[in-house]
Amino acid sequence: MSDKKTLFLAAICHDIDHPGLTIDYQFKRGITSDNDALEKHHIRIATKILDKCKILKTLTHYEFSMFSRLILSTNMKHHDKILTKF
Numbered sequence: 001m002s003d004k005k006t007l008f009l010a011a012i013c014h015d016i017d018h019p020g021l022t023i024d025y026q027f028k029r030g031i032t033s034d035n036d037a038l039e040k041h042h043i044r045i046a047t048k049i050l051d052k053c054k055i056l057k058t059l060t061h062y063e064f065s066m067f068s069r070l071i072l073s074t075n076m077k078h079h080d081k082i083l084t085k086f
Contacts, residue, residue, distance in 0.1 A: 003066070006059070006063045006066050006067050006070070007066075007070060009050075009055075009067060010066075010067045010070035010071050011070075013042060013043075013045075013046035013049075013050075013067075013071065014039075014042060014070070014071050014074045015042060015074070016042050016045050016046050016049070017041065017042065017045040018038065018042070019038075023035065023037065023038055023075070023076075023077065026038075035075065035077050036072055036075055038075070039071050039072045039074060039075050040072075042071050043067075043068050043071050043072070046067075046071070
């Protein structure tokens, strides 16, 4: 799979099974204390679906790592830090 396909796959999966609650809301309600809880959830659900569809086994270690990092980077808590790199 190419970098473009990995990016496309991450874009499709980046908010999969989103509960509709912001991370700030979840913090205030004591639901989580992990800044990346939503993104990690998206990766877990996407991984299960991609495995079931036999797509996961087509990804190299590098591609899966990139896929995961791309989804983690969608966390708005990291937005300003990411923008300073450009």
